[in-house]
Amino acid sequence: MSATMVPFVSQDPEVHVLYFRSEKSSPAPPQLPATVSHSNQDKTPYPAQVLIVVPKKNVARAVDRNLIKRRLREAYRKNKELLYDFLSKDGKQYALAIVFTGTAPVSYEELEGKIILSLQRLVKENEEGFK
Numbered sequence: 209m210s211a212t213m214v215p216f217v218s219q220d221p222e223v224h225v226l227y228f229r230s231e232k233s234s235p236a237p238p239q240l241p242a243t244v245s246h247s248n249q250d251k252t253p254y255p256a257q258v259l260i261v262v263p264k265k266n267v268a269r270a271v272d273r274n275l276i277k278r279r280l281r282e283a284y285r286k287n288k289e290l291l292y293d294f295l296s297k298d299g300k301q302y303a304l305a306i307v308f309t310g311t312a313p314v315s316y317e318e319l320e321g322k323i324i325l326s327l328q329r330l331v332k333e334n335e336e337g338f339k
Contacts, residue, residue, distance in 0.1 A: 251301065252301065254301075255291070255292050255295035255296055255300065255301055255302070256288065256291055256292065256295060256301065256302045256303075256304055257301075257302070257303045257304065258284055258288075258304045258305075258306065259303070259304070259305040259306070260277050260280045260281055260284070260305075260306050260308075261305065261306070261307045261308065262276045262277050262280075262307075262308045263307070263308075263309070266308070266309060266310065266311050267308070267310075267311065267312070267313075272312070272313050275313050276308050276313055276314070276319075277308075279313075279314075279316045279319050279320075280306055280308065280319055280323070282316070283316065283319050283320040283323040283324075284306070284323055286320070287320070287323055287324050287327055288327070290324070290327040290328060290331060291304075291327050291330065291331060294331040294334065294335070304330075306323075306326075
């Protein structure tokens, strides 16, 4: 699996958006955009809060949407330490939204690989600072 990540920083300095696109030549490759919002207003005991969205517009069958959400939640749960370690040492908190924009279910292994890649990239970008 080869994937590229194209970072995009919004005009709002408090919101950063990262896009992940598959390089496969399919008509609608699965994409995992993630939005990170820096906010210290609502302190929680956890370094990161996650919202997982699979739009009905893209995946019509509820069974498939729920399958994708379960896979994304599990992939994040197993790999969240990549993000937690970074956030804990700096005392930061993030609100993270993962939006699935593909049109069909994707294997767990592919989703987990993209989650790992996105968390690693998120940590790397924040260590260097967004440009």
